[in-house]
Amino acid sequence: MVSGLATAVLGRLEERLPGRCSTRSADLDAASRDASSIPGVRPEAVVWPLTTDEVATVVGLAHEHSFPLTARGAGSSLEGNPIPVRGGIVLDCSRMTEVVAVRPADLQVDVQPGIVYGALNRRLRAHGLFFPPSPGGSAELATIGGMVANNASGIYSVRYGATRDHVRAVTAVTGTGRIVRLGNRCRKSSSGYHLLGLVVGSEGTLAIVTKVTLALAGLPAARRQGGFGFAGAEAAAGATADLIRFGVEVAAVEFLDARTLRALNRFGGFGLAETPCLLVEAHGS
Ligand SMILES: Cc1cc2nc3c(=O)[nH]c(=O)nc-3n(C[C@H](O)[C@H](O)[C@H](O)COP(=O)(O)OP(=O)(O)OC[C@H]3O[C@@H](n4cnc5c(N)ncnc54)[C@H](O)[C@@H]3O)c2cc1C
Structure with a gap:
């Protein structure tokens, strides 16, 4: 349902962003969620600006009419970040790809x-x-x-x-x-x-x-990746600190505990050793 205020604003939005302002149900649904399981909240309209000036126009209108406005990228957040709190307009930046x-x-x-x-x-x-x-x-x-x-x-x-x-x-x-x-x-x-x-x-x-x-x-000239098992989580944490302290050019360190490895084996059948493990990637020449 579009409120009276939204109707007035919508006319001006459509005028300034022709064909890039929508109140279609599917568009409102898509803009109501992110990648989390947090319940969605539908906006009243979605706009797709292409330039800084168009963004300024939309924000200026929202300000003038005291309309809630929520920025959106791909909606891949996991904490409800781009979900509108009180409806209003979702300003979707996903077409500003230059x-x-x-x-x-x-x-x-x-x-x-x-x-x-x-x-x-x-x-x-x-x-x-x-x-x-x-x-x-x-x-x-x-x-x-x-x-x-x-x-x-x-x-x-x-x-x-x-x-x-x-x-x-x-x-x-x-x-x-x-x-x-x-x-x-x-x-x-x-x-x-x-x-x-x-x-x-x-x-x-x-x-x-x-x-x-x-x-x-x-871009690194060379990358090396490896997995290393440890007797316990503390030993793995200590090894991570040592890697950094002694200047090994680690680009990534991910820790998997025994429980996670058990779950991976059960669901993916990877046959991994079920002891705490560090996955390390080093970048260098
Ligand atoms: C499988 C998976 C793995 C992930 N892994 C990681 C990870 O390792 N690290 C990590 O940090 N995140 C991770 N994420 C979360 C998410 O993908 C990132 O935080 C990502 O940066 C969000 O980008 P987005 O374009 O989807 O933004 P959205 O989710 O659309 O928006 C994110 C926030 O940015 C605001 N926003 C969007 N565009 C603008 C703009 N132009 N100006 C001002 N505000 C804006 C929105 O209002 C919202 O608050 C993961 C998500 C998934 C689904």
Whole structure:
């Protein structure tokens, strides 16, 4: 059911984003959930902007009419992050997929927020670069905007850090529809409040990110992966600390306890030894 206020706003949204504003039941259902089992909440409309100016228009209208607005990427969150709390408009960034500029010499890329993590890294491969903080199992779903908003981190964060460590600058739209640019392309930058650090990880509550400058890493010349069994969990934890302390270039360390291994064997028939185990990946030359 579309409220009177929504009807007035909808007319203006359709005018400004022709063909990219929907109240179709299937679209509202899709925007009501994420990948968790948290019950969905339907918005009253979904919009798909393509540019910063369009995002500013939508946010400005929501502000003017006191309408709830929820940003959305791929909806792959596991904690209800993109689920609307009180209906309103879902601003879906998944069509903002442009790679605006690749600067290989600076190890940087500028992207719109809707590009998917896996797709971005395929584009960067030709330059021998990659954006490291992998969101693991959702790499082919998660958008860069969603990763920035969630400060996503994953198996490679032990070496390369989380998304926050790679965001050099963003263009963002604040709650009144004002366009701001936070951060800059330089790593050496110390003046003023760290507003960029505040926006990264704010789950769309402070601003909608419409362009991101990411610092990249060189693709490792060699990767080695191995699994190591331990007598107990404490020994595995101690070995992890030693690996890092003694400078082994570990890119990823994942711990599986005996119970998890038993479950894997039971459901997947892997025949793994059922003792605590570290899965290690090292990057180097
Ligand atoms: C199988 C699986 C494995 C996963 N593994 C990991 C993992 O290892 N590490 C990890 O961190 N996460 C993981 N996730 C969770 C999730 O995939 C990531 O956090 C991902 O970054 C979310 O991106 P998204 O595009 O789906 O964002 P969404 O879920 O759509 O949105 C996430 C948040 O970002 C906000 N948002 C979206 N776009 C913008 C924007 N442009 N500006 C401002 N706010 C915005 C939304 O309002 C919401 O609060 C996993 C999920 C699955 C299903």
